[in-house]
Amino acid sequence: MGTWIMAGVTFREAARKKILWTALIAGAGFLLVFGIGLHVQVGDFRTSAVPPFLRYQIVSAMLMVGLYTVDLLAVVMTTLTSVDTIAGEITSGTIYAIATKPLARWQILIGKWLGFAGMVAVYVAIMFGGALAEGYWIGGVMAQHPIRGGMLVFLECMIALSVTFLFGTWFSTLTNGVIVLGLLGLAFMGGWLEQMSGFTEGSRLAMVGIISSLIMPSEAIWRRAAFEMESPLAGSIQFSPFADVSVPSSAMIVYAAVYLLLALVIAMVHFRERDL
Amino acid sequence: MRDLSLEVRRGEIFGFLGPNGAGKSTSIKMLLGLARPTSGEAFVLGVPAGDVEVRRKIGFLPEDFRFYEWLTPVELLHLHGRLCGVPSDTLRKCVPALIDLVGLSAHRDKRLENFSKGMLQRIGLAQALIHEPDLIFLDEPTSGLDPMGRRTVRDIIRAQRDRGATVFLNSHLLSEIEITCDQVVFIREGEVVTSRDMRAHQEGEVHVDVRARNLTPECLASLAKWGTPAVLDQERLTIVARSRGDLPDVLRHLVAAGADVYQFTPHRMSLEELFLSVMGEDRGL
Numbered sequence: 001m002g003t004w005i006m007a008g009v010t011f012r013e014a015a016r017k018k019i020l021w022t023a024l025i026a027g028a029g030f031l032l033v034f035g036i037g038l039h040v041q042v043g044d045f046r047t048s049a050v051p052p053f054l055r056y057q058i059v060s061a062m063l064m065v066g067l068y069t070v071d072l073l074a075v076v077m078t079t080l081t082s083v084d085t086i087a088g089e090i091t092s093g094t095i096y097a098i099a100t101k102p103l104a105r106w107q108i109l110i111g112k113w114l115g116f117a118g119m120v121a122v123y124v125a126i127m128f129g130g131a132l133a134e135g136y137w138i139g140g141v142m143a144q145h146p147i148r149g150g151m152l153v154f155l156e157c158m159i160a161l162s163v164t165f166l167f168g169t170w171f172s173t174l175t176n177g178v179i180v181l182g183l184l185g186l187a188f189m190g191g192w193l194e195q196m197s198g199f200t201e202g203s204r205l206a207m208v209g210i211i212s213s214l215i216m217p218s219e220a221i222w223r224r225a226a227f228e229m230e231s232p233l234a235g236s237i238q239f240s241p242f243a244d245v246s247v248p249s250s251a252m253i254v255y256a257a258v259y260l261l262l263a264l265v266i267a268m269v270h271f272r273e274r275d276l
Numbered sequence: 277m278r279d280l281s282l283e284v285r286r287g288e289i290f291g292f293l294g295p296n297g298a299g300k301s302t303s304i305k306m307l308l309g310l311a312r313p314t315s316g317e318a319f320v321l322g323v324p325a326g327d328v329e330v331r332r333k334i335g336f337l338p339e340d341f342r343f344y345e346w347l348t349p350v351e352l353l354h355l356h357g358r359l360c361g362v363p364s365d366t367l368r369k370c371v372p373a374l375i376d377l378v379g380l381s382a383h384r385d386k387r388l389e390n391f392s393k394g395m396l397q398r399i400g401l402a403q404a405l406i407h408e409p410d411l412i413f414l415d416e417p418t419s420g421l422d423p424m425g426r427r428t429v430r431d432i433i434r435a436q437r438d439r440g441a442t443v444f445l446n447s448h449l450l451s452e453i454e455i456t457c458d459q460v461v462f463i464r465e466g467e468v469v470t471s472r473d474m475r476a477h478q479e480g481e482v483h484v485d486v487r488a489r490n491l492t493p494e495c496l497a498s499l500a501k502w503g504t505p506a507v508l509d510q511e512r513l514t515i516v517a518r519s520r521g522d523l524p525d526v527l528r529h530l531v532a533a534g535a536d537v538y539q540f541t542p543h544r545m546s547l548e549e550l551f552l553s554v555m556g557e558d559r560g561l
Contacts, residue, residue: 005358009344016346096338097403100308101359102331275311 002103006111007118014081014119023077023123030073031130034066038138056141060231063135063143067229070127071153071222075184077123078157079164082116083177086168086267090276099276106268113165113264120157128153143229152225152253156218159256160184162263163216169271183216191219198246206246213248217256220248277302277313277466284459286410289433289443291457291474293450295555299466300446301339304413307444308336321411332361335409339416339446341400345389349375349399352388353406360407367406374402379428393420401429405436412436413444418452430456454547462554469554477550482520486513487539488530495533502526517542 014020041062045055086109089095098108128150136142143149163183167176190212197206213220227247277299284290294300305311307318309326318325321333343352350371357367375384378398388396397420404412414433418426426449433443433456447453453460454474461471481503489511496513499506502525504516517526523542530537545553 001361002359005355009355013344013346092342093338093340094342094344096310096336097341097343097356097400098359099310100331100334100336101356102328102361103359104328273312276305 002101003107003111003114006098006103006108007114010085010112010115011118012115013085014116017081019080020077020119020123023073023080024126027070027073027123027127027130030066030069031127031134034062034069034131035134035138038062038134042139057231059135059139059141063131063139063141064226064230066131066135067128067143067149067153068222068226070124070131071156071225074120074124074127074153074157075160075218078116078120078160079177079180079184081119082161082164083168083180084173085112085116086165086271087171087173087176091172095276105272109165109169109268109271110264113161116161117158120161121154124150124154124157144231145228149225149229152221152228155253155256155260156221156225159216159218159221159260159263162260162267166263166267166270169267169274184218186212187216187219190216191223194220194246195223209246213252214255217252217259220252221256224248224253277306279467280316280463281468282461284442284444286442287437287440288458289437289445289456291453291460292444292446292463293453293460293551294463294469297465298463300463301415302466303463304336304415304444304446308334308413332407333410335404335407335412337397337400337404337412337414337417339419340393341396341403343388343396343400343403345387347388348386349380349384349388349402352399353402356403357406362407370406374405375399377432378402379425394422394425397421398425398428401432405432408439409441411442411444413446415446416448417445418447418449426452450547450551460547462551464555472550477544477547480519481545482517482523482542483545484515484517484523484526485539485541485543486515486530486537487511488513488535488537491530491535492533495530495535498529498533499526502529 038059041059050058086095089098095108099105103111128146132143132146160180164176164180167179170176171179190209192209193205194209194213197203197209224247280299280303282303292300292303302311306313307320307325309328309331312326320327321330323330347355353371353374354367357371358364362370372381372384375381378401380395380398380402383391383395388399391399397417401414401417404414417429417433421429430452433445436443437458445453445457457474459471459473462469491508491511491513496506496508499515502515502522503518506513506515515526517523520542523540527537527540530540
């Protein structure tokens with residue numbers, strides 16, 4: 001019961017943060033620009049001699065770029081809204097009034113995690129659904145497996161959330177933010193190195209990318225999401241950012257889920273043991 | 277903390293005193309399970325400190341109460357009440373009464389972000405009482421309060437004792453402690469220096485300032501049977517008598533011994549004087 005009370009108050013707390021509304025406004029701006037871009041492109045096709053097959057590929061690629069932007073916005077928003085939830089409340093002393101209630105520390109942490117997870121789910125649903133709807137209604141294209149893709153993007157956000165919670169039980173808000181953004185940067189770079197290794201067939205480069213993905217699997221999950229959503233033909237186009245030359249396996253999804261759970265468990269254990 | 281040993285009786289107001297950095301807040305944190313002692317053990321309401329279930333019977337006001345600023349006092353108390361397992365029906369009845377008790381009725385719909393430090397302390401006190409706890413830890417409850425607010429808090433603390441709750445009070449305001457507490461403990465550098473039963477303190481030892489001439493050494497020595505040895509400075513004499521009832525005998529003894537007594541002024545040692553005498557001079561932090 002206490003866990004759900006904490007989840008509810010955390011959801012409301014998260015929903016009141018300016019960063020969330022800023023991210024939503026930025027997201028709305030993005031959807032507007034994305035929609036205009038699609039509309040203009042579709043309009044241009046009417047007067048051009050581009051064959052229908054190629055038109056479909058171009059609009060599909062535009063949709064993937066749009067979904068990738070949503071993915072980046074969601075992960076960054078997840079990190080920035082949750083970065084001070086544990087660390088900041090310890091610093092400000094807000095945690096004292098909660099941690100002395102008849103709640104185990106793990107209930108506090110899990111309740112907060114669930115509250116943020118709910119908020120992120122709403123954000124991803126709005127943004128992801130918005131981009132997909134624009135792709136369908138304006139561009140006439142739809143992702144191959146939108147539900148799978150959306151779930152994977154949500155999983156990626158939950159990885160970022162869990163890692164933010166993990167380091168939030170150890171470090172101050174600022175340090176936590178630097179660490180998590182650094183890890184996301186590492187994952188981003190690793191993902192692209194792995195993708196590049198697919199073009200060049202460089203096994204050593206692939207190894208660097210895989211190790212980066214094992215340290216922080218968020219970007220690998222996006223590449224799997226992209227694989228699930230793009231059309232098989234678009235994915236087969238070489239030198240495309242979304243080419244399916246190096247697709248993370250299902251084992252990587254399992255690894256990411258275990259990684260997420262492990263981060264949460266370590267966070268719970270450390271939060272239980274530490275002095276407040 | 278070092279060798280800290282405390283025993284608080286149920287149903288009393290216990291004052292926990294000490295200079296800055298003495299370890300008062302740290303001790304409270306250990307008793308509440310917010311911090312773990314490296315060694316030793318503590319029992320709160322008969323169970324090991326930090327037990328989750330026993331917290332249903334414990335209320336706590338932190339030194340500098342802070343909470344989500346977007347909540348109103350009503351929302352805050354409902355939230356804390358629910359966390360303590362108080363039924364919704366009970367909360368609907370007791371929350372307005374509690375807000376009234378701490379003097380925030382006129383501000384019940386304002387958000388905490390508009391509250392002053394004193395107002396936050398008041399609502400913090402209310403959340404500590406929302407579940408009618410058996411044991412209440414108050415860390416500097418009057419910090420930031422005006423004199424009327426301090427009076428209100430004092431009355432609330434006494435009312436809690438009267439309903440049978442135990443109050444563990446940590447405060448720097450010695451005058452507040454003096455008129456509120458039943459027992460006080462002085463700690464310094466994590467160790468208990470001394471303790472006082474405040475009822476005995478009120479009824480006990482009396483300091484008497486005497487101005488007299490013709491005091492003989494035999495007369496001065498014989499005063500020891502009523503208390504600590506008297507201290508003579510020229511014609512000024514300070515006597516510490518064990519109780520107020522001894523004073524007529526002391527005065528009669530002085531006169532019978534041939535002393536000319538010009539002044540005989542009894543006064544009780546204030547808690548602040550006691551604090552300073554126990555803690556000594558300010559040695560800095």
